[in-house]
Amino acid sequence: MVSAIIFAIGFQAFMNMGVVLGVLPTKGLNLPFISYGGSSMVANLAALGLIFACVKIQPSDQKEVKNLGKQSPIGALKSAFG
Numbered sequence: 001m002v003s004a005i006i007f008a009i010g011f012q013a014f015m016n017m018g019v020v021l022g023v024l025p026t027k028g029l030n031l032p033f034i035s036y037g038g039s040s041m042v043a044n045l046a047a048l049g050l051i052f053a054c055v056k057i058q059p060s061d062q063k064e065v066k067n068l069g070k071q072s073p074i075g076a077l078k079s080a081f082g
Contacts, residue, residue, distance in 0.1 A: 002054050005047045 009032045016031040018024035030037040032044050 002051050005051055009044060009047065 012029050012032050015024065015027060015029050016035075019026055019029075030040040033041070
């Protein structure tokens with residue numbers, strides 16, 4: 001999932017760079033995290049949040065989080081993000 005999100009953001013950036021260099025025709029894509037565009041910025045920030053959430057929980061922590069989650073969902077969230 002993380003690699004797909006990174007690919008999508010990178011693809012937008014390379015498309016924009018190609019348009020700026022005159023190699024590609026204008027397509028109307030925003031430069032991620034730089035160009036002003038409300039829905040594009042929200043989507044990119046949400047994707048970045050998903051990446052950070054995936055990186056936060058390491059594979060070694062998943063078993064512990066699952067065990068705490070069986071007791072209480074709030075306890076699992078506190079242990080994962082606290």
